[in-house]
Structure formats: structure tokens, C-alpha cells
Amino acid sequence: MVFNDGLRIRQEARAAGLPYVSDGELSKRVITQAKKTPERSWLGEVSAVILQQSLADLNAAYRNFFASLSGGRKGAKVAPPRFRSRKDDRQAIRFTRNAKFKITASGRLRLPKIGDLSVRWSRSLPSEPSSVTVIKDRAGRYFASFVVELADEPLPETTTKVGIDLGLKHFAILSDGRKITNPRFLRRAEKRLKRAQRALSRKQKGSRNREKARLRLARAHVRVADARREFHHQLSTRLIRENQAVAVENLAVKGLARTRLAKSVHDAGWAQFVAMLEYKAARHGRAFIRIGRFVPTSQVCSACGLGDGPKPLHVRRWTCPRCGAVHDRDVNAAINVAKAAGLAVTACGAQVRPGSVPAQRGEAGTHPKQPTPRWKQAGSPV
Structure with a gap:
């Protein structure tokens, strides 16, 4: 208001x-x-x-x-x-230190003029929070997102580096030849979502039954989003722990989302995954590199560097006419991503590690114009 x-x-x-x-x-x-x-x-x-x-x-x-x-x-x-609008999917209120919110000895969250709230803590807070944001999602769930100051946690150095080619058939293809299957969470849940949507459309507007049907549909959607987010967290954490440097291509997700592949592109959630790689690399002392989207990674032989021109999508394997190397299209692209990242760092001498850690998507954060140290959000379902 x-x-x-x-x-x-x-x-x-x-x-x-x-x-x-x-x-x-x-x-x-x-x-x-x-x-x-x-x-x-x-x-x-x-x-x-x-x-x-x-x-x-x-x-x-x-x-x-x-x-x-x-x-x-x-x-x-x-x-x-x-x-x-009061009908927005996401509603949130934010309390800063001036509000004098408090975490009680019994583990409850005490908010001014609201009282004590029971909290199911997903993790313990590493330091005193500077603010808390209480969020209500579309499924009627409440979350408390805390902003805390957190020191970096450098991982032991390793010699391995990896380039990642993101796709739809396989979610990620690594330069070492590994292929990560695309879970397709939305596609797998489509039948259940369609049934819930049809049930909602049959309910009278303004009725209690319609509100119940809306909640059932919203909960089905958030289960898909939660499963996708968990998959991204597990994969990004594993890649950051295993590799000293990670390189990805800067994809034009908005452009791809306007094609006939829009549903599959949104289902993959590449932007969320890349954002996780970026902030986890910064926190754990790893190098994170984005490659320009116009680098012809799938058109160049990774063995001899010959540019063989664009190829239709149905061509999954091809042979280099110069050196005779047989390439898997996606693995070759991942190798070229890794090579382009190494050449870019060597050529410009840029510091790969960013100066501040990006905030996790969808959680509370500090004001961008403040001189912030490294921050991390600890979220807890209420």
C-alpha cells in the first residue's frame, strides 16, 4: 500500500x-x-x-x-x-536491525508487532544477521531469508579445469567427455499440472473451491521449481569442488525463449545454474569464466583449430577434413569453451575471480550501492 x-x-x-x-x-x-x-x-x-x-x-x-x-x-x-498487486505470486516484508528483530533462545523468530514465529531451520546462522526478509510464495509457504556476513571458504587447489556446454538433450556436456542428463522436471510433471489446471478452470470464480484448486496447482508448480533448484545446487557444488576453473558460454536465453524451444529452455533453467556456479566459485576461490556467445564453439575442430562452418542440429558427429579427428558435436563444443577461456585469460591478463560474491537468486541481499564485503544469504523455511 x-x-x-x-x-x-x-x-x-x-x-x-x-x-x-x-x-x-x-x-x-x-x-x-x-x-x-x-x-x-x-x-x-x-x-x-x-x-x-x-x-x-x-x-x-x-x-x-x-x-x-x-x-x-x-x-x-x-x-x-x-x-x-495483493494478488502477486510473491509477497515479502523486510526487517532491518532498526526493527530490533530477534532470534530467541528457543529458536523462534521474534518480529516487532507480530510476535514469535516457529521456524524450521535449514541451517544455523554463522553470524549476526543484518536483516531478515519474510517471504510468502504462490503456494502459501512462508520463508525467512537472513542477510549475514560470511568469510570465504577456499577449497584445496586442484589442477583440473573444465569447460561446460549447456544443452537440452543433455543438460551439461563437460570438456572431459562426461554428459549430464537433462532431468526435464517440467516435462515429467506436465500431466499432473494439466489435470490441476483443468480442475482450476472448472471452479467458480471467487469460490473457496477455486482457491483450494489454485493452491493445489501452485504447489505442483513449486515442487517442480524446488526439484530443479536442488538439481542445480548439487551439480554446481560438485563442479566447483572438482575443478579449479570453470568456463561456460554466455547463452542468449531470452532469445532462445522466443523460439519453439521456449518451454524446454525454461525447464532447463540455465541462468539459475550459471548464477550458482558464479557465486560458489567466488566464495570458494575458484575461477569462473564466461565465454562470448559469438565464439563458434561447435564449428571449430578442437584438435587442429580448423573452422568447418555451421552445421545443422541433426549432425551430432562430424569428421575434421584437415586432421581427420572424429568429434562428438557437444563434447567438441565443451573443449572449445575451455580453450577459449584459457586464451581469454592469457591474452588480457584479467583477474578471473570477481571482487564481490553475487547474491543467490531470489533471496534477500544488500543494497548494490553500499560498500559491501562478501555476503551470503541463509534462507530458512518458516
Whole structure:
């Protein structure tokens, strides 16, 4: 509500040709003054920190939008802030240290103006948390995500390095010849999801039975997402532990998601997997390298370097006309990814290890403009 009120005030000021409403003025109007009105008097029943954090999210969204317009923000263009809906799949509130949240001796999470919550801890917190975000997902589950300061945990050095070619038939093909089968979690659950979707479509809108059917469908979807995330975690951890350096190709996932392979591309979840590789490599002292998407990894012989031109997808094995080497298309691509990564590091002398650890996707994190040390989120289901 605070987010939407602040966004509405700024949009109305812009439409009327008035100056941009400052952060301080906005806080005064949508929080301090709004609490005194009958329509918004209930704002006094919740922690003020939550309200301030909602405005902070709005201000960050505007800063990102303005930076994108001026060219100060790299990547795709950022759209202006949009109104939030109470029907959004994901609802979250954030408590900082100012809110004085507490973990009790009995292992409960004490939140201001809410009380003590029972928590099923997925892990113990390594240090004092700086904030906690309480998240409600589409299936009605609640999670508590803590931001804690965590020291790096370097692994023993090893001599092995690996290039990874991501695909659909096999999820990952490694430069040492190993092929990781694609689990296809969404494809395997399609029949169950279709039944749940049909059951939802038959229910009367606004009825309790429709809400029950919606929850059954949402739970079926989150089971697929949880299984995919667990697979990515296990595989990325194993690759980081086994190899000193990991190289992957920077795939154009958005472009592939607009083709007839869209469902399979989303089912594979390459972006989530690569993000896990990146932050785990930084935390454990491994090298992580991205190869440009325009490197012709499948068109070049990994033995002699001859560029044999593009090949249709049905060609899975081919013979180099110069050296006579017989290549598996995917293994050859993985070897070329590893070679391109080694050449790139040698040529530019760049430091492969990034200066800060990227946050895990979908969890709470620190503000990007703060001078942060290495951070990691510890999530716990409530």
C-alpha cells in the first residue's frame, strides 16, 4: 500500500508538471500524514521499518529507471516502477536491525508487532544477521531469508579445469567427455499440472473451491521449481569442488525463449545454474569464466583449430577434413569453451575471480550501492 501510494503521488506530480517529489517529502506524506487519516490509520499497527523499506524499494526502482535512461546502468533497459498487486505470486516484508528483530533462545523468530514465529531451520546462522526478509510464495509457504556476513571458504587447489556446454538433450556436456542428463522436471510433471489446471478452470470464480484448486496447482508448480533448484545446487557444488576453473558460454536465453524451444529452455533453467556456479566459485576461490556467445564453439575442430562452418542440429558427429579427428558435436563444443577461456585469460591478463560474491537468486541481499564485503544469504523455511 505504501509503495503504491508513493508511486501514485509521483505519477500525479509528473502529470501536473510539478517537480519530482523528494524521498523525504514522500515519506512524510505516505507514512507520517497518512497514519492520521481514517483510511490509512491501520499503518500504525505495523512496524515503521517495513513501511520505510517499501519506500526504499520504490526509490531504488526510480534510481534504476533514471540510470537506465541516462546510460549509467548497463544491460537491458529498465521499465518505470509499476503498481503492486495483493494478488502477486510473491509477497515479502523486510526487517532491518532498526526493527530490533530477534532470534530467541528457543529458536523462534521474534518480529516487532507480530510476535514469535516457529521456524524450521535449514541451517544455523554463522553470524549476526543484518536483516531478515519474510517471504510468502504462490503456494502459501512462508520463508525467512537472513542477510549475514560470511568469510570465504577456499577449497584445496586442484589442477583440473573444465569447460561446460549447456544443452537440452543433455543438460551439461563437460570438456572431459562426461554428459549430464537433462532431468526435464517440467516435462515429467506436465500431466499432473494439466489435470490441476483443468480442475482450476472448472471452479467458480471467487469460490473457496477455486482457491483450494489454485493452491493445489501452485504447489505442483513449486515442487517442480524446488526439484530443479536442488538439481542445480548439487551439480554446481560438485563442479566447483572438482575443478579449479570453470568456463561456460554466455547463452542468449531470452532469445532462445522466443523460439519453439521456449518451454524446454525454461525447464532447463540455465541462468539459475550459471548464477550458482558464479557465486560458489567466488566464495570458494575458484575461477569462473564466461565465454562470448559469438565464439563458434561447435564449428571449430578442437584438435587442429580448423573452422568447418555451421552445421545443422541433426549432425551430432562430424569428421575434421584437415586432421581427420572424429568429434562428438557437444563434447567438441565443451573443449572449445575451455580453450577459449584459457586464451581469454592469457591474452588480457584479467583477474578471473570477481571482487564481490553475487547474491543467490531470489533471496534477500544488500543494497548494490553500499560498500559491501562478501555476503551470503541463509534462507530458512518458516
